[in-house]
Structures are given as structure tokens and as C-alpha cells.
Amino acid sequence: MTTIIETKKKVRLEIDGKTVLAPEGATILEAARAVGVRIPTLCYHEALSPIGSCRVCVVEVEGVDRPATACNTQALDGMRVATRSERLFNLRREVIRMILAHHPLNCSPCPKNGDCELQDIAYEYDLAPNDFGSYSIKTEEYPWKEFSTPILDYHPRRCVLCGRCVKVCKEIRGLGAITMAGPGALASIQPALADPESPSRCVSCGECMRVCPVNAIEERMGGGKGKPWETEKTATTCAYCGVGCSLELNVVNGKVVGVTTDDATGVNKGRLCSKGRFGYAFIHSGERLSKPLIRNEKGELEETTWTKALTRVAREFRRSIAEHGPDSIAGLSSARCTNEENYLFQRFIRQAIGSNNVDHCARL
Amino acid sequence: MTNSIAEIEEADVIVITGTNTTENHPIIAQRIKRAVERGDARLVVADPRRIDLVEQANYWLRQKPGTDVAWLNGIMHWIIKNNLHNKEYIDERCEGFEELAQEVESYTPELVESITGIPASDLIAVAELIGKSDKTTFLYAMGITQHVTGTDAVKSVANLAMLTGNVGRRGTGVNPLRGQNNVQGACDMGALPSSLPGYASVADDSARRKIAAVWGVDSLPSKPGLTVTEMMPAILKGEIRALYVMGENPALSDANITHIEEALDKVDFLVVQDIFLTETAARADVVLPGASWAEKDGTFTNTERRAQRVRAAVQPLGSCYPDWRIIQRLFQLMGFSADYASPEQIFNEIRRVVPSYAGISYSRLEKGGIQWPCPDIDHPGTEFLHAEGFKRGKGLMTAIPYKPAAELTDEKYPIILTTGRIQYHYHTGTMTRKCPSLEILAPEAILEINPSDAERLGVSDGDMVKVSSRRGEISLRARVSGMVEKGVVFTTFHFSEAPVNRLTNDALDPVAKIPELKVCAVRVEKG
Ligand code: SF4
Ligand code: SF4
Ligand code: FES
Numbered sequence: 003m004t005t006i007i008e009t010k011k012k013v014r015l016e017i018d019g020k021t022v023l024a025p026e027g028a029t030i031l032e033a034a035r036a037v038g039v040r041i042p043t044l045c046y047h048e049a050l051s052p053i054g055s056c057r058v059c060v061v062e063v064e065g066v067d068r069p070a071t072a073c074n075t076q077a078l079d080g081m082r083v084a085t086r087s088e089r090l091f092n093l094r095r096e097v098i099r100m101i102l103a104h105h106p107l108n109c110s111p112c113p114k115n116g117d118c119e120l121q122d123i124a125y126e127y128d129l130a131p132n133d134f135g136s137y138s139i140k141t142e143e144y145p146w147k148e149f150s151t152p153i154l155d156y157h158p159r160r161c162v163l164c165g166r167c168v169k170v171c172k173e174i175r176g177l178g179a180i181t182m183a184g185p186g187a188l189a190s191i192q193p194a195l196a197d198p199e200s201p202s203r204c205v206s207c208g209e210c211m212r213v214c215p216v217n218a219i220e221e222r223m224g225g226g227k228g229k230p231w232e233t234e235k236t237a238t239t240c241a242y243c244g245v246g247c248s249l250e251l252n253v254v255n256g257k258v259v260g261v262t263t264d265d266a267t268g269v270n271k272g273r274l275c276s277k278g279r280f281g282y283a284f285i286h287s288g289e290r291l292s293k294p295l296i297r298n299e300k301g302e303l304e305e306t307t308w309t310k311a312l313t314r315v316a317r318e319f320r321r322s323i324a325e326h327g328p329d330s331i332a333g334l335s336s337a338r339c340t341n342e343e344n345y346l347f348q349r350f351i352r353q354a355i356g357s358n359n360v361d362h363c364a365r366l
Numbered sequence: 367m368t369n370s371i372a373e374i375e376e377a378d379v380i381v382i383t384g385t386n387t388t389e390n391h392p393i394i395a396q397r398i399k400r401a402v403e404r405g406d407a408r409l410v411v412a413d414p415r416r417i418d419l420v421e422q423a424n425y426w427l428r429q430k431p432g433t434d435v436a437w438l439n440g441i442m443h444w445i446i447k448n449n450l451h452n453k454e455y456i457d458e459r460c461e462g463f464e465e466l467a468q469e470v471e472s473y474t475p476e477l478v479e480s481i482t483g484i485p486a487s488d489l490i491a492v493a494e495l496i497g498k499s500d501k502t503t504f505l506y507a508m509g510i511t512q513h514v515t516g517t518d519a520v521k522s523v524a525n526l527a528m529l530t531g532n533v534g535r536r537g538t539g540v541n542p543l544r545g546q547n548n549v550q551g552a553c554d555m556g557a558l559p560s561s562l563p564g565y566a567s568v569a570d571d572s573a574r575r576k577i578a579a580v581w582g583v584d585s586l587p588s589k590p591g592l593t594v595t596e597m598m599p600a601i602l603k604g605e606i607r608a609l610y611v612m613g614e615n616p617a618l619s620d621a622n623i624t625h626i627e628e629a630l631d632k633v634d635f636l637v638v639q640d641i642f643l644t645e646t647a648a649r650a651d652v653v654l655p656g657a658s659w660a661e662k663d664g665t666f667t668n669t670e671r672r673a674q675r676v677r678a679a680v681q682p683l684g685s686c687y688p689d690w691r692i693i694q695r696l697f698q699l700m701g702f703s704a705d706y707a708s709p710e711q712i713f714n715e716i717r718r719v720v721p722s723y724a725g726i727s728y729s730r731l732e733k734g735g736i737q738w739p740c741p742d743i744d745h746p747g748t749e750f751l752h753a754e755g756f757k758r759g760k761g762l763m764t765a766i767p768y769k770p771a772a773e774l775t776d777e778k779y780p781i782i783l784t785t786g787r788i789q790y791h792y793h794t795g796t797m798t799r800k801c802p803s804l805e806i807l808a809p810e811a812i813l814e815i816n817p818s819d820a821e822r823l824g825v826s827d828g829d830m831v832k833v834s835s836r837r838g839e840i841s842l843r844a845r846v847s848g849m850v851e852k853g854v855v856f857t858t859f860h861f862s863e864a865p866v867n868r869l870t871n872d873a874l875d876p877v878a879k880i881p882e883l884k885v886c887a888v889r890v891e892k893g
Contacts, residue, residue, distance in 0.1 A: 292684025
């Protein structure tokens with residue numbers, strides 16, 4: 003028998019007057035969240051280790067002059083932390099103003115409008131476009147830059163240089179296919195190539211797009227437009243490999259326009275591969291069959307009605323059973339269909355046909 | 367899988383073989399990488415190709431294709447010889463140890479090196495690593511099963527896992543990674559010729575009687591049916607006259623498709639239910655348009671036995687129907703009643719027929735997936751199997767001699783072709799190739815060829831090459847790469863323009879009836 007020994011020590015600190023017992027090694031942000039104190043953040047993402055690039059999460063620690071960034075400062079025993087003050091408000095506002103100087107607040111045509119972390123925080127800190135005209139250090143559009151994969155577009159002007167995308171690719175994908183390069187506010191996200199000749203390491207999973215707080219990384223051949231408030235999300239299970247990732251199909255006007263995930267759900271906890279995230283366009287492919295087909299006398303397949311098609315099938319099955327016995331019929335079920343359909347299919351072959359000639363392509 | 371996906375990160379040693387996990391199961395590959403990078407786990411990759419995970423591996427065993435039983439026996443040889451096996455576990459929980467020990471006795475590292483090409487010192491190091499670790503997890507996929515000796519290789523993995531006490535505990539296990547989303551579920555549901563839903567044998571009278579009672583019939587057939595790989599020859603012999611195919615595309619996915627096409631053309635009546643006019647559907651007498659995955663409700667069961675909900679997000683296209691409705695109509699037209707108002711009602715019947723699903727309900731699935739066995743509504747589901755011992759009493763270790771692949775190379779066909787997938791496409795590409803984003807990433811079939819072979823044949827990177835086997839030929843573009851060893855080429859089966867299964871061998875594993883898709887002898891020429 004193993005006894006689980008609680009090795010983690012606790013630290014006691016005070017945040018906005020509330021006493022917090024946090025495990026040793028926790029950050030101020032984590033400690034604050036544990037007692038329901040909200041500290042605004044931008045570059046921080048729960049699935050990633052702290053980045054500490056945006057300084058939106060600044061707090062005051064008693065006895066320390068310089069405000070500390072809560073997302074990457076360790077909570078220590080005896081600390082007294084203030085998350086709200088006029089000074090902090092102004093500091094945060096300034097940081098966001100700098101970002102907005104760079105990011106066009108042209109929200110109405112943006113598909114992220116209404117579901118954007120930058121927009122939320124600008125709203126919270128009372129910032130509108132005319133508040134930062136004087137900061138406009140980049141008035142011209144950038145030339146469009148090649149990203150690490152041809153299926154994603156990167157928009158440098160929208161990018162808030164938080165670095166989440168670089169982090170997720172390194173930490174979660176274990177790849178490091180992209181990097182931040184260039185001076186200061188003129189930096190941008192670029193493919194990380196050992197040399198210009200080497201192929202991109204990117205596997206087009208779209209994790210970078212998932213964690214981007216704004217709309218700086220976008221599916222180039224997306225399924226269509228849709229604002230968050232008119233998008234219906236249906237939680238389902240991926241149709242491709244046997245891992246069975248959880249995902250949400252985003253539907254606008256009866257059409258699947260994209261795939262999102264929930265960080266807390268399923269075996270994948272928000273992650274997907276390229277098939278799960280981008281493999282939905284087949285649903286509305288013009289090549290889909292929409293009517294039953296039957297082979298005519300000329301030997302061609304032509305459209306027919308359900309009644310005609312199914313009557314023909316039933317007649318042929320009956321005839322084969324009558325003339326050659328039930329084992330003259332075989333059925334191939336599918337490892338892509340649901341349990342319910344597989345169950346019904348084998349029941350059909352065993353009961354209605356009367357044979358065990360039923361299999362699926364598991365062997366292939 | 368005997369164990370769960372999350373448990374992979376709890377192992378001390380992760381052995382992966384016959385799975386290019388990064389391409390086929392990217393989300394699992396991430397877990398492996400993380401565990402290795404954190405320094406918590408050591409990674410052993412046994413694969414003829416230099417797959418992505420080789421980069422992270424502590425050991426890479428590059429066996430010749432089709433020699434899995436030999437290296438596995440070699441590992442066991444060393445473990446037993448050096449007393450690294452788990453005697454207590456074996457005494458308590460297994461049988462057949464003596465026979466196994468006797469069989470592997472002759473598999474010295476030197477002999478194994480001569481069969482597999484794996485240096486004796488590497489084999490020894492890996493044997494020591496596995497033998498001395500507390501928790502080893504074994505992950506494998508079609509790379510070891512798609513051989514004439516596939517069942518043997520799977521049993522050998524199980525032998526090694528039992529020998530080292532790595533079954534029935536957290537963070538260990540024998541873990542096949544299922545390629546298709548619902549292979550596990552299709553098997554659980556009895557879409558198999560010799561087992562009923564829940565895996566009872568069709569020859570088991572009482573199991574048949576129990577199910578017949580639920581279905582309201584007097585009797586059910588007891589003679590085992592034909593597997594997919596036996597159906598096609600049976601058609602050619604005139605024994606099967608009508609074939610009903612739902613959502614599969616054997617005209618591209620099966621070995622030796624020239625032979626399959628002949629069968630599909632010969633069969634008196636072919637009905638295909640699919641969402642696209644696939645290569646198979648194009649040969650049908652009647653084609654029934656099914657609803658796509660986004661248009662129907664139901665459940666899938668993933669590779670770790672977790673049943674999860676599938677939910678309709680949009681209405682079926684045109685006059686398409688979900689597959690269950692089509693089958694239900696056919697039931698009625700054949701003179702039977704099958705009254706289900708929804709997939710949930712079908713699922714509730716499954717719960718009565720398959721004991722391991724009894725406790726899973728749609729309302730419970732609202733809160734997330736549940737892993738079977740889940741015998742009753744209060745049962746939380748089962749993370750790993752065999753915790754309380756094996757179902758059959760004692761775990762059976764089987765002595766397995768190494769047998770060479772069915773098809774060997776010769777002067778005319780000097781190169782071994784092995785097949786697999788890439789992460790941007792799925793199976794025969796019927797869905798993924800209709801997605802522009804995925805198609806642009808991988809628009810055509812690529813033949814991977816080793817630089818030294820390429821040089822000898824005068825092939826440069828990007829050239830078109832002709833590949834032929836004893837069964838057919840295809841042409842595709844070459845990529846010169848160290849991914850494959852000298853004398854081995856690799857390609858995928860996603861592309862109908864370069865249907866690799868024109869070349870593959872339909873020789874079958876005698877037990878599992880899996881064709882030898884992973885090894886066939888070919889000739890490669892420029893042009
Ligand atoms: S798509 Fe995936 S692999 Fe490519 S840059 Fe983004 S996170 Fe990295
Ligand atoms: S692309 Fe998005 S995630 Fe990456 S740095 Fe820019 S804003 Fe952050
Ligand atoms: S959230 Fe802490 S620095 Fe960005």
C-alpha cells in the first residue's frame with residue numbers, strides 16, 4: 003500500500019484584504035483566482051505556462067516599489083497584494099493603449115467581434131479609437147507575411163504580440179514551428195526555420211489559432227462567416243481517428259463554418275489535430291450524394307426515389323435468400339458509423355437476412 | 367486499450383511499435399512527447415521508419431518489416447535469462463510460462479540481430495530497461511497487425527507485458543491504438559462474423575438465445591460468417607451473391623484491389639450506403655445516400671473504450687437519411703418490425719444486450735464519456751482492465767515462433783513496400799480530400815525512398831516513379847528521404863490516383879484474417 007504524502011507546503015498571503023492559503027509555488031494570479039479575486043490578463047492562458055509579456059496583470063505588492071506581474075510572480079508567505087488602485091488602473095490602461103495603437107479597432111467586420119479578449123479589456127478600461135491616435139506608430143498596412151502553413155493567414159496588424167501562439171506550439175505541440183522576430187512593437191510571428199531552405203516544422207494543427215486572443219491567426223479557407231452571437235455550437239466527438247477528441251461544430255444558418263473546442267472537455271482538453279480542426283468542409287461538399295441512385299438498363303446510375311431504391315434492395319435480398327440461402331448475402335458495416343448504426347446493421351444481417359456474414363473494415 | 371490515454375503519461379517506459387503516432391494519433395503523440403520531455407518516461411520506438419517520435423526516443427530499434435515476433439522474443443529471451451521477469455506476477459496470474467521460456471530460449475541477441483537487423487547491444491539495453499522498470503506501457507497499431515504474422519505479433523506484445531507484470535495496473539498495459547474513430551464500437555456492437563454484440567461467440571447457444579429473446583425471434587444463425595477478406599473470394603467463387611456495404615470503401619482500402627474490383631463487378635447485387643459516390647459506390651446497383659457525421663445523433667467508442675456522444679449539428683443534406691433510419695426501413699420491407707424513434711432507443715436496447723454498456727445512458731453521457739465495462743448505472747466506468755485478474759482466469763502466455771513474411775523480395779521485385787497514413791488525410795480520403803485545407807497540405811501520394819536506393823535507380827527528389835508488384839503497378843512522386851531504410855519504400859493509401867492497394871498482397875493472417883498490407887515486394891523505376 004502506498005500512502006500519499008502531501009508534500010506541498012502552503013503559503014499564507016493576503017489579496018485585497020482576503021486571506022489566501024495557496025500551495026507553495028503558486029503564482030499571485032492563481033492564488034487570487036482561488037479566492038475569486040479577478041485580475042485582468044491578456045497574454046496568460048490556462049493551458050500554458052506564464053508568458054509575462056503584456057503587463058496587463060500588474061498588481062501591487064506591499065513593500066515593493068515596482069508593480070509585479072501576477073501571472074508569473076510567485077505568491078510568498080506573508081505577502082500583501084492589492085489588485086485594484088488608481089495607479090494600477092492607469093498602468094493597465096496605458097499598456098492596452100499601446101496595444102491598441104498597433105491593433106486597428108475596426109471591430110465590426112471582424113469575425114471575432116464579441117468574442118475577443120482585447121475588445122473585452124479595451125471596453126473594461128474605457129478605451130476607444132480616438133483615445134490613442136497620438137500613439138499610432140504604424141499607420142501603413144504591413145505587407146502580408148507568409149505564415150508557417152498555407153492554411154492559416156497571419157495578420158501582423160491585429161497581432162498583440164502576446165506570444166501565446168509561439169508558446170502553445172512549443173509547449174503543447176512540442177514543435178516550435180513559429181517564433182517572434184523583429185524589433186519591439188514592429189515584431190511579428192514568423193515561421194521558425196533552421197535556415198531559409200529547410201521545410202517548416204508546422205503540422206497545421208491550428209493550436210496557435212485556438213489560443214490567439216484576437217483574430218490575428220485565421221483559417222484561410224474557413225467555412226464562411228458568422229458572428230459569435232449568431233453561431234450555434236454543437237458539442238460532438240471527432241469523426242476521424244480512434245482518440246475520440248471532443249469538439250464543437252460551429253453552425254451559422256444551417257452550415258458548419260468552423261470547429262472550436264472547450265479547454266476543459268474530453269480526452270483532448272481543447273487540443274485537436276489538423277483533421278479534427280479543419281476537416282469539416284466535406285459536410286457541405288457539392289459532391290455529396292443527395293438522392294438514392296439505381297442502375298438502369300443502360301447500365302448507368304440514375305436518381306430514383308427512396309421507395310424504389312429500398313424496394314429493389316429488399317426484393318433482391320429476398321430472392322437471394324429464397325434461391326441460394328441466407329449465407330449468399332454478406333454485409334459490411336462501418337468503423338465510421340455510430341454504435342447504434344453498427345448494432346442495427348448487424349441485427350439486420352443476423353435477423354432479417356439470417357446470416358453471420360457481417361464484418362467491418364477494422365482489419366484494414 | 368487495456369488502459370487509458372491519460373495513463374500513458376504515468377509510465378516509466380513507453381514502448382511504441384508499428385504506430386507512427388504523430389501522424390495517426392497526434393493527440394496521443396503529444397502526451398508521449400510531454401512525458402519524455404519532463405523526464406518522467408523513457409521512450410523506446412521500434413519501427414522500420416524513422417518516424418517523428420524517433421527524435422525523442424531513448425532507443426530506436428529499426429527492425430526489418432515483418433520481423434516483430436523475432437525482436438519481441440529476443441527481448442523476452444534476455445529478460446528471462448537475466449531473471450528480470452516478474453515471477454510473483456506470473457505465478458499468481460499467468461500460465462504457459464514454461465512453454466514461452468522454452469520457445470524464446472533460442473532467440474539470442476545475435477540471432478535476433480541477424481533476422482531483424484537490430485544491433486544486439488540495443489536489444490539488450492531495451493530488454494534491461496523494460497525488465498528493470500516498474501511500469502511499462504506498450505502502444506501498437508496496424509504497423510504490427512497488418513502482416514500474415516499479425517496475430518502472433520500482438521500475442522508477443524501481450525507475452526512481454528505479462529512477463530514483466532505490466533497488465534492490470536495503472537500506467538501500464540497492452541494498448542492498441544485504433545485507427546478509425548469507431549473501430550472499437552463496431553466490434554463491441556458485434557459487427558463481426560463470429561461474435562455477437564458484447565463478444566459472445568455466435569456458436570454460444572445461451573448467448574444467442576438471450577439476444578434472440580430481446581429481438582423477438584426464435585433463433586439466430588450459429589455458423590460463423592465470413593470476414594471481409596474472405597467475402598471477396600467467396601463472391602468470385604459464386605458463394606456470395608449479394609453484398610450490402612455501409613460507409614466503407616473496399617475498392618480502395620483493401621489489399622490487392624484488382625481482385626476486389628473483380629469481386630464487386632461480379633457480385634449479382636451490390637448496394638452501397640455512403641455520403642459520396644466512392645470507388646465502391648460507383649460499382650453498385652443501388653446507392654443509398656446516408657447522412658454525414660455532422661447530421662446525426664449517436665455514440666462512438668474510442669480506443670480507450672470510452673463511449674461518447676455524437677450530436678447532429680445540421681439537418682441531413684437533400685433527401686439523405688441517417689444510416690439507422692435506412693436500415694430500419696429495410697427491416698420493415700423485409701417483413702420485420704424495428705420500431706425505434708431515436709438513436710437513444712437503439713442505445714437502450716444495446717444496454718440490455720451488451721452487459722458492459724448496461725450502465726451507460728445518454729443522460730449520463732451528457733456529463734462526458736464513460737469507459738466500459740460499466741455494468742450498472744452507479745458504476746463510474748473502468749479506466750484499466752484486468753485489475754482483479756484476467757477474465758479467462760489466468761493470463762495465457764503463448765509460445766510463438768518467428769515466421770517470415772508471406773512475400774519475400776527477389777531479383778525482379780527487390781524492394782519492400784510498406785503502407786500507412788499521413789496526418790492530413792484519413793483512410794481512403796473520401797472525407798478529408800473534400801476539405802480544401804487538408805487537400806492543399808497533402809494533394810498527392812508520395813513514395814518515400816532512401817537516398818541510396820534513389821541514387822542507384824537514378825531517381826531524384828520530386829521525380830515521378832513507377833512502382834510495380836506481382837499484382838499491379840501505380841505511378842507517383844518520389845521523395846528521397848532518410849525516413850525509410852535502404853531496400854524499403856513507403857506510401858499511403860489515401861489517394862485514388864495512386865491506389866497503392868493495387869500492389870499490396872492479400873495473403874491473410876490465418877487467425878485475424880488481416881491482409882499483409884505492411885509488406886509486399888515491389889520494383890521501383892523512374893518514369
Ligand atoms: S498550426 Fe500548429 S504546428 Fe503550425 S505553427 Fe500553429 S501551433 Fe505550431
Ligand atoms: S498571433 Fe495572436 S497569439 Fe500570436 S502573438 Fe499575435 S496576438 Fe498573440
Ligand atoms: S497576463 Fe501577466 S503579463 Fe500578460
